Amino acid sequence: MFLALKELKHGKFRFLMIGVITVLIAWLVFILSGLGNGLSTLSAATFKNMDAHYVTFEEGSRASMSRSLLNESLADELEKADDVSAATGMGATMGTVLNESSSADKEKVDVAILGITPGNFLEPDVIEGNPLQANEPLEVIANDTLKKKGFEIGDTLKIEGSLEKMKIVGFVENETYNHLPAIFTTLDKWRTIQFAAPGSDKGIKNPVNAIMLQGENIDSEKLNKLFKNTETVTKSTAVQGMPGYKEENGTIMMMLAFLLAISTFVLGVFFYVLTLQKSNQFGILKAIGASNLFLGKAIVAQVFLLSFVSIVVGILLTYGTALILPDGMPFSLDFKLVIIYSLLLLVISILSSVISVRKVTKIDPLQAIGRLE
Amino acid sequence: MSGIQFKNVSKLYQQGENQVLALDDVSLTVEQGEFIAVIGPSGSGKSTFLAIAGALLQSSEGEVILNGKNLNQLNPKDLARLRLEEIGFILQTSNLVPYLNVLEQLLVVKKMAGKVTKEDKKFAKDLLENLGLAAKLKKFPDQLSGGERQRTAIARAFINNPSIILADEPTASLDSKRAHEVVQLIAKETKTRNKAAIMVTHDERMLEYCDKVYRMEDGRLKHDNSFKHENSKRLSTIG
Numbered sequence: 098m099f100l101a102l103k104e105l106k107h108g109k110f111r112f113l114m115i116g117v118i119t120v121l122i123a124w125l126v127f128i129l130s131g132l133g134n135g136l137s138t139l140s141a142a143t144f145k146n147m148d149a150h151y152v153t154f155e156e157g158s159r160a161s162m163s164r165s166l167l168n169e170s171l172a173d174e175l176e177k178a179d180d181v182s183a184a185t186g187m188g189a190t191m192g193t194v195l196n197e198s199s200s201a202d203k204e205k206v207d208v209a210i211l212g213i214t215p216g217n218f219l220e221p222d223v224i225e226g227n228p229l230q231a232n233e234p235l236e237v238i239a240n241d242t243l244k245k246k247g248f249e250i251g252d253t254l255k256i257e258g259s260l261e262k263m264k265i266v267g268f269v270e271n272e273t274y275n276h277l278p279a280i281f282t283t284l285d286k287w288r289t290i291q292f293a294a295p296g297s298d299k300g301i302k303n304p305v306n307a308i309m310l311q312g313e314n315i316d317s318e319k320l321n322k323l324f325k326n327t328e329t330v331t332k333s334t335a336v337q338g339m340p341g342y343k344e345e346n347g348t349i350m351m352m353l354a355f356l357l358a359i360s361t362f363v364l365g366v367f368f369y370v371l372t373l374q375k376s377n378q379f380g381i382l383k384a385i386g387a388s389n390l391f392l393g394k395a396i397v398a399q400v401f402l403l404s405f406v407s408i409v410v411g412i413l414l415t416y417g418t419a420l421i422l423p424d425g426m427p428f429s430l431d432f433k434l435v436i437i438y439s440l441l442l443l444v445i446s447i448l449s450s451v452i453s454v455r456k457v458t459k460i461d462p463l464q465a466i467g468r469l470e
Numbered sequence: 471m472s473g474i475q476f477k478n479v480s481k482l483y484q485q486g487e488n489q490v491l492a493l494d495d496v497s498l499t500v501e502q503g504e505f506i507a508v509i510g511p512s513g514s515g516k517s518t519f520l521a522i523a524g525a526l527l528q529s530s531e532g533e534v535i536l537n538g539k540n541l542n543q544l545n546p547k548d549l550a551r552l553r554l555e556e557i558g559f560i561l562q563t564s565n566l567v568p569y570l571n572v573l574e575q576l577l578v579v580k581k582m583a584g585k586v587t588k589e590d591k592k593f594a595k596d597l598l599e600n601l602g603l604a605a606k607l608k609k610f611p612d613q614l615s616g617g618e619r620q621r622t623a624i625a626r627a628f629i630n631n632p633s634i635i636l637a638d639e640p641t642a643s644l645d646s647k648r649a650h651e652v653v654q655l656i657a658k659e660t661k662t663r664n665k666a667a668i669m670v671t672h673d674e675r676m677l678e679y680c681d682k683v684y685r686m687e688d689g690r691l692k693h694d695n696s697f698k699h700e701n702s703k704r705l706s707t708i709g
């Protein structure tokens with residue numbers, strides 16, 4: 098620590114430059130993971146927010162709502178199964194809505210229309226207005242992104258493909274599905290929109306896309322055997338089954354992985370060159386009795402300090418950037434993720450200094466003797 | 471027994487097909503309180519000799535006994551420890567750590583051994599004061615003159631209270647006035663602190679401060695008597 102601190106203090110400019118590089122790398126990692134996280138939130142926030150543990154789909158649908166169709170009465174049967182504390186059907190469809198109120202501009206908005214049973218565990222809490230009512234089929238609650246598009250409580254909505262007019266009674270937040278703002282309505286209302294074409298319900302009575310289950314210890318294998326033509330998966334598997342979710346996430350993860358791998362290399366080379374420059378000096382220190390441990394500790398301590406400060410600056414920069422990002426940009430970076438990536442970066446930079454430490458252990462103290470510069 | 475002893479030490483450098491016998495059957499004893507010089511033409515083996523004495527290089531044959539310890543029998547870790555605790559090196563001027571100030575140059579050696587205590591700090595300051603560096607404690611190497619740097623290196627060699635002092639051409643980069651001062655200081659510190667000291671030098675004018683002079687030629691070390699008379703005269707005036 099002694100040598101590390103003294104050298105940092107003495108060679109401010111040199112270390113400032115390396116620090117700046119590390120800050121930039123950290124910044125990039127955080128921004129990228131924030132954007133990636135934002136994107137995946139956008140694609141599945143509603144699913145992730147739901148207070149459910151398992152999801153039952155039609156067999157063969159590979160955990161995708163859009164490929165699955167079940168009878169709602171199955172929910173009652175599932176609820177009686179072992180370890181299932183609650184079960185309820187849900188339907189999802191993509192649609193376009195138009196604000197019919199005279200004051201607003203006539204702009205169409207793409208939304209996800211989600212059918213649920215009012216008042217049960219799938220219904221998110223409203224931040225403004227009132228929740229859904231079972232006896233008011235023409236009322237909906239909408240994600241607050243619609244508010245930014247000029248919708249207000251009490252506004253009339255026209256859903257394309259349906260003749261009925263609906264009314265916004267409440268707003269919820271962070272409810273997006275398949276990258277679109279979510280609109281919650283009753284299952285019955287959802288059915289009239291989704292299955293407007295005769296026969297599109299394949300003859301299933303009271304169809305739903307999936308049944309959400311509560312119960313942490315559910316044995317999905319058992320449920321699969323017990324209920325023919327169904328497959329029950331964990332909620333996270335269901336999230337993976339969202340259209341495009343896996344591909345999107347894969348791309349972001351790949352970018353992050355490459356970024357981290359390349360940063361390791363860049364930082365490693367930096368520290369290595371720095372160490373090479375000082376190899377004569379390390380030789381002298383060894384000649385006067387410094388052990389490999391002492392010098393190794395100095396190098397690692399220096400890299401640790403430098404990376405730590407740089408990462409902290411990187412975090413501040415990231416939150417600063419988040420403030421000025423445009424509104425529609427999906428950016429979400431929770432603190433846990435920041436900590437995880439910070440630790441990862443810290444570990445990576447320390448690992449990258451290991452080749453420098455190895456180099457130092459190989460320096461022969463003999464080179465200090467009999468040499469005049 | 472204390473001090474340093476070479477018993478029939480040889481060093482053979484292997485360089486591909488060629489072999490260089492850099493040290494040839496060297497025997498010598500340096501007692502505590504003794505300051506000896508080794509002179510000789512370039513390539514005669516002086517640096518090799520010093521490296522072996524300083525536990526930086528292993529001999530091919532023969533034994534080196536340092537304070538009763540046979541250097542051939544120690545592992546690299548113990549050798550580093552021994553260099554730290556029992557040997558003080560005085561190297562070239564540029565061999566200070568560039569980002570440490572004069573006082574820290576000494577304290578870092580203490581750090582290598584563990585913690586720096588208040589007494590260590592005081593001892594370091596006393597040493598530097600003795601060497602006329604009291605006003606330069608906070609100066610960095612690039613703010614010092616060649617002589618001041620070399621004096622810092624001398625203080626550093628003494629900080630751990632080692633029993634052996636090894637100096638490799640300590641005057642090579644100094645003008646003759648500074649050179650005299652520096653060697654005089656090494657001689658004085660060696661005497662007052664009762665060390666065994668070996669200095670390798672090209673500069674024959676420096677020999678007057680030494681108790682014995684050895685001449686190295688083609689790897690063989692011979693006692694040189696021709697300086698004896700002057701030495702004893704000079705020594706009595708230092709005391």
Ligand SMILES: Nc1ncnc2c1ncn2[C@@H]1O[C@H](COP(=O)(O)OP(=O)(O)OP(=O)(O)O)[C@@H](O)[C@H]1O
Binds near residue numbers: 490491516
């Ligand atoms: N690592 C080595 N490998 C092979 N030969 C070496 C090696 N180091 C030194 N030698 C040879 O050993 C001999 C003695 O070298 P040494 O460096 O001890 O001489 P020196 O007396 O210190 O010379 P100078 O006064 O020029 O510093 C020389 O012939 C040199 O070429």
Ligand SMILES: [Mg+2]
Binds near residue numbers: 467516518
């Ligand atoms: Mg030499």
